[in-house]
Each structure stands twice: as structure tokens, then as C-alpha cells.
Amino acid sequence: MKSHKSTPTTISVLGGGSWGTALVKILTDNGHRVFWYIRDAAVITHIEQKQTNPNYLPKLKLSTERLELSTNLKWIVAQSQNLLLAIPSAFIGPVLEKIQPQLKNKVVLSAVKGIVPTSELVVGEHLEKHLQIPKKNIGVIGGPSHAEEVARKKLSYLTLAFSSKKQAQLWAERLACDYIRTKAATDTIGIEYAAMLKNIYALAAGIASGLGYGDNFNSVLICQAVREMKRFIRTIYGKKRNINHAAYLGDLLVTAFSQHSRNRNFGEWIGKGYSVAMTQDKLKMVAEGFYAVASAVQLNKGRTDIAIIEAVYAILYLEQDPKETFEKLANEIS
Numbered sequence: 001m002k003s004h005k006s007t008p009t010t011i012s013v014l015g016g017g018s019w020g021t022a023l024v025k026i027l028t029d030n031g032h033r034v035f036w037y038i039r040d041a042a043v044i045t046h047i048e049q050k051q052t053n054p055n056y057l058p059k060l061k062l063s064t065e066r067l068e069l070s071t072n073l074k075w076i077v078a079q080s081q082n083l084l085l086a087i088p089s090a091f092i093g094p095v096l097e098k099i100q101p102q103l104k105n106k107v108v109l110s111a112v113k114g115i116v117p118t119s120e121l122v123v124g125e126h127l128e129k130h131l132q133i134p135k136k137n138i139g140v141i142g143g144p145s146h147a148e149e150v151a152r153k154k155l156s157y158l159t160l161a162f163s164s165k166k167q168a169q170l171w172a173e174r175l176a177c178d179y180i181r182t183k184a185a186t187d188t189i190g191i192e193y194a195a196m197l198k199n200i201y202a203l204a205a206g207i208a209s210g211l212g213y214g215d216n217f218n219s220v221l222i223c224q225a226v227r228e229m230k231r232f233i234r235t236i237y238g239k240k241r242n243i244n245h246a247a248y249l250g251d252l253l254v255t256a257f258s259q260h261s262r263n264r265n266f267g268e269w270i271g272k273g274y275s276v277a278m279t280q281d282k283l284k285m286v287a288e289g290f291y292a293v294a295s296a297v298q299l300n301k302g303r304t305d306i307a308i309i310e311a312v313y314a315i316l317y318l319e320q321d322p323k324e325t326f327e328k329l330a331n332e333i334s
Contacts, residue, residue: 008032011034012014012037014087020087106133138163140195141158142160142194145251153179161191193237199288202289210322211322211326220257224333229248234316262287267289293313
């Protein structure tokens with residue numbers, strides 16, 4: 001939808017990374033009061049004094065008059081019935097455990113694109129199955145939307161999905177602005193799993209690039225990834241869906257090809273011969289596809305063909321040679 005003002009409300013946001021920072025910017029620009037959990041007190045002091053996050057999107061000016069920041073996780077959660085999660089999936093499990101008693105009647109919107117390691121589920125499923133949050137109160141944000149471009153007010157598109165179309169529409173209105181177009185949807189599972197899988201395929205595109213494959217190969221690789229994603233989601237959740245929409249295909253394309261994609265960049269370093277540990281140290285950022293690929297292989301259990309996912313898994317977890325693995329993969333895709 002195009003921008004039009006929604007009624008200002010209070011929203012608690014967990015996570016001080018680039019995506020969390022960009023979402024806080026959108027919400028405060030739209031007049032909402034935001035209670036923001038950041039674990040580092042020094043970062044909070046810097047934001048309060050300089051109106052910028054020193055570690056992520058440092059040129060982005062924040063409307064601090066509408067912000068309340070704290071390192072007190074439970075206090076932040078208590079301030080609003082609306083909770084937005086923007087903590088990397090690898091670290092969100094322990095955070096959710098700490099606040100489980102507070103979540104019973106919250107509306108929880110996940111901006112997390114990955115798997116909770118302890119349950120090997122996407123965040124929405126984890127909230128429902130392990131924390132007993134009613135499904136109607138769980139939503140997900142779909143892209144394509146790199147935080148770096150949102151910070152520069154480059155026109156971007158978000159899909160807000162809840163099982164309730166009314167709730168999805170409400171959040172779509174809250175986030176719509178001059179530089180954000182939004183759409184309401186109800187396919188929470190499909191959008192969340194697509195968001196998890198696209199990070200794995202971006203790793204594959206990065207590995208190919210690091211190995212010296214060109215755009216021609218990567219275009220075919222991503223065509224194969226689209227088919228593979230569709231098979232995977234239908235196998236795990238037997239429902240027909242058209243994935244040729246922004247929250248599925250659009251998010252995959254931007255993550256696989258954008259210079260801002262940490263997953264693609266991670267894969268490039270692997271393709272160039274760096275180890276996982278060296279790459280993690282080099283990038284200083286979380287590539288959620290690294291954690292997601294092991295869960296995807298486990299979830300699939302050989303039920304359908306996921307050759308690209310299995311190739312990435314073999315390189316990252318079985319330490320197979322990237323060059324040999326992609327030579328084999330190149331003969332399997334078309």
C-alpha cells in the first residue's frame with residue numbers, strides 16, 4: 001500500500017543491528033513511540049547523544065524524541081503489547097526464553113530471517129510450538145529490503161503477514177511511508193521459510209562468484225534455486241503457493257545479487273578459499289544462511305531434491321572442496 005498515516009502506537013523492538021535500526025527509523029518517522037532493547041549500554045549512550053547507532057548504519061539519523069532505550073530486556077517488553085523481533089536467529093532462542101512469561105498476550109512480529117538453533121524451527125513456529133504463543137498473534141516481515149537502502153530512503157517493499165488479514169493490514173499501515181511500500185498477506189509459513197532459504201541460495205551465489213563463475217552461471221543457479229525453494233516449501237508444508245511475488249522471489253533475488261548481502265559476501269570469501277572461521281572473523285556480521293543450511297538439510301531428510309542446499313552444506317559443514325563441489329553441482333543444474 002502507499003503511505004498513509006496510521007494511528008500512532010507504542011511498539012517494543014528487540015535488536016540493535018542494521019535491520020532493527022532501520023525498522024526503528026521507519027516506526028519513529030511514522031510517529032510511533034518505540035521502546036528499544038539494546039544490550040550494550042555504551043551504544044545506548046551514543047544513540048541518545050548523537051542520534052546515530054555507532055555500529056550499524058552510522059549515518060542514519062534517528063528521531064530520539066520518540067525513543068526510549070534500555071538494556072533491561074524485560075522492562076522494554078513490558079512497555080507495549082506490540083513486540084517486534086530483530087535479533088539474529090542464532091541468538092534469539094535464549095532471549096525468548098527470558099521473556100516467555102511476558103509473551104502470552106503480545107502481538108509478536110518477527111523480522112528475523114533464519115532458524116532458531118535449539119528447535120531448528122523458523123521463529124514463528126518456535127513461538128507457537130515452544131512458547132505457546134497463539135498463532136493469530138504471530139506475524140512475519142518479508143522483503144526485499146536491505147537495511148542499507150532503507151537507511152538511504154531508497155524505495156523498498158515489505159510484506160506483512162499474519163494469519164489474520166486484519167492484523168496484517170494494521171502492521172502494513174504502521175510501516176508504510178514515503179520510501180516504504182507495504183502489502184498485507186496471510187502466508188506466514190511460506191514467507192518465513194522463503195526468507196530462511198534465500199540466505200542459503202545467496203551463500204551459493206557468493207561461493208560461485210568467489211570461485212570465478214560469472215553472471216551467466218549464477219543466473220542459471222538462481223533459476224534452479226527458485227524451483228528448489230518451491231519444492232522444499234511444498235514438501236515441508238504441503239500447500240500450493242505462487243512464489244513469484246516480492247516476499248519470495250524478490251527477496252531471493254536481492255539477497256543473491258546485492259552488494260549489501262552479507263550472505264552473498266560470506267559465500268564469496270568461502271569460494272576464495274577462506275575457512276568458515278576466517279570468514280566470520282573477516283565480516284564481523286552474522287550470515288544467517290550458515291546456520292539455516294544445516295537445519296534445511298535436517299528438515300528435508302532426503303524427501304526432495306535440494307542439490308544446491310546440499311552443496312552449500314557439504315562445503316560449510318563437511319569441509320568439502322568448494323571447487324570440486326561446484327563442478328559437480330554445475331553438471332546437475334540446467
